[in-house]
Amino acid sequence: MATTSMTERDERLDLLRGPVPPRPHDARTIAALTANPGCDRRAVLDAAGVDKRAVAERLGSGPRFGQSPFAISRGHAFEKLVKAEGGAILLRLLRETLGLDVGEHEWTDLGDGDRKRRYERTRALFAAACANPDAPAVLADHPLLVLDVGGRTAYVEPDVVAFRVSGASTPRWHLAEIKSFPMIDGRADPVKAGEAATQVAVYVLALQELMISLGLPADLVATDVVLVCPRDFTNTPDAALVDVRRQLAAVRRQLNRMPSISALLDRLDPAVTFDLALDADGVPTREPADLAGAVSTVPARYAPECVSRCEMAFHCRDEARAHGSTDLLGRTVRDALGGVGTMHEVLELASAAPSDAAVLSAVLSKESAFDDALADPEAARLLRTARRARAEALRSAADRESA
Numbered sequence: 001m002a003t004t005s006m007t008e009r010d011e012r013l014d015l016l017r018g019p020v021p022p023r024p025h026d027a028r029t030i031a032a033l034t035a036n037p038g039c040d041r042r043a044v045l046d047a048a049g050v051d052k053r054a055v056a057e058r059l060g061s062g063p064r065f066g067q068s069p070f071a072i073s074r075g076h077a078f079e080k081l082v083k084a085e086g087g088a089i090l091l092r093l094l095r096e097t098l099g100l101d102v103g104e105h106e107w108t109d110l111g112d113g114d115r116k117r118r119y120e121r122t123r124a125l126f127a128a129a130c131a132n133p134d135a136p137a138v139l140a141d142h143p144l145l146v147l148d149v150g151g152r153t154a155y156v157e158p159d160v161v162a163f164r165v166s167g168a169s170t171p172r173w174h175l176a177e178i179k180s181f182p183m184i185d186g187r188a189d190p191v192k193a194g195e196a197a198t199q200v201a202v203y204v205l206a207l208q209e210l211m212i213s214l215g216l217p218a219d220l221v222a223t224d225v226v227l228v229c230p231r232d233f234t235n236t237p238d239a240a241l242v243d244v245r246r247q248l249a250a251v252r253r254q255l256n257r258m259p260s261i262s263a264l265l266d267r268l269d270p271a272v273t274f275d276l277a278l279d280a281d282g283v284p285t286r287e288p289a290d291l292a293g294a295v296s297t298v299p300a301r302y303a304p305e306c307v308s309r310c311e312m313a314f315h316c317r318d319e320a321r322a323h324g325s326t327d328l329l330g331r332t333v334r335d336a337l338g339g340v341g342t343m344h345e346v347l348e349l350a351s352a353a354p355s356d357a358a359v360l361s362a363v364l365s366k367e368s369a370f371d372d373a374l375a376d377p378e379a380a381r382l383l384r385t386a387r388r389a390r391a392e393a394l395r396s397a398a399d400r401e402s403a
């Protein structure tokens with residue numbers, strides 16, 4: 001099998017993207033990536049820093065999600081309020097609402113400079129603070145952390161504050177995430193809170209990796225994070241501690257499961273590129289059919305959840321529909337079908353007589369979008385049973401109506 005050096009890999013990723021600046025990973029993209037780790041398409045597009053929204057729009061399937069400009073500016077204004085005057089409001093919430101012992105402290109803004117420099121400053125700040133547990137508590141605004149995503153370094157640029165709480169026998173580092181969705185009666189919308197928890201879990205993992213790289217234990221980083229949101233329908237900040245251990249384990253597991261980017265690139269046709277061929281005004285000139293052909297060379301693993309998480313969702317959904325893919329039925333059904341890739345195959349299996357070994361082996365041996373090892377005659381038996389049960393239920397209903 002061909003192997004790709006890091007330089008070759010990076011050059012190949014640059015060619016895939018075309019002559020435009022890469023779109024960097026952030027906690028949101030890593031969280032979305034780990035929610036669907038089996039999707040090679042997203043892994044390759046993200047690793048190359050391709051603007052997926054621009055690609056989807058060129059394909060005529062632009063995403064219909066994303067924050068409105070109003071929501072984005074409201075979020076920025078709320079974050080500014082919480083961090084104003086050296087984090088005065090944040091400190092009050094930490095001390096009075098959550099009872100965390102943040103005594104004397106130093107507020108350090110790490111948001112300036114290029115990413116390499118910011119990461120070095122972040123690392124130096126944490127190293128110095130950990131070397132002197134008696135020093136004042138540290139509040140690090142906009143620390144920059146790194147994570148290995150598919151064998152490639154991704155910088156995560158949190159809009160969070162990492163702070164060290166003293167008082168306990170071992171000072172621990174917490175992360176705070178500031179969100180502009182409301183917390184009503186001390187509880188946030190579970191879906192939004194869950195998404196925020198997964199994003200902060202990415203930061204927790206990155207901060208744990210930093211501790212490990214400093215020769216320190218990962219458990220210096222607390223897994224209960226501070227979520228700061230507006231209280232009820234006001235603009236008054238409120239805070240709650242959120243346990244992200246479950247999300248942290250999921251993110252860690254999914255990142256470990258992700259195939260390496262080099263292995264994915266080795267499987268790609270060297271001529272493939274997602275370059276939109278922008279003209280002097282930045283308008284894409286690449287023919288959509290040509291671009292669609294390039295996209296189709298990287299296997300996707302569509303799931304209904306993609307619609308709210310990935311810019312390519314409508315294109316991938318149309319593709320899955322065109323193939324009659326069982327991906328459309330959701331992960332639970334797809335997994336229960338044991339690797340049977342299309343609805344046509346499902347119907348064939350459900351109709352086959354138990355002894356019809358020729359149909360079973362023909363369907364199950366077809367090349368599937370899924371892992372061949374998953375193809376399972378047990379799924380065929382269950383499908384036949386379901387079909388028989390449905391036929392019997394319909395027969396009984398008809399009998400009852402005619403009686």
Ligand code: SF4
Nearest residue numbers: 039302306310313316
């Ligand atoms: S929308 Fe497409 S590219 Fe994005 S994660 Fe889903 S299947 Fe993969």
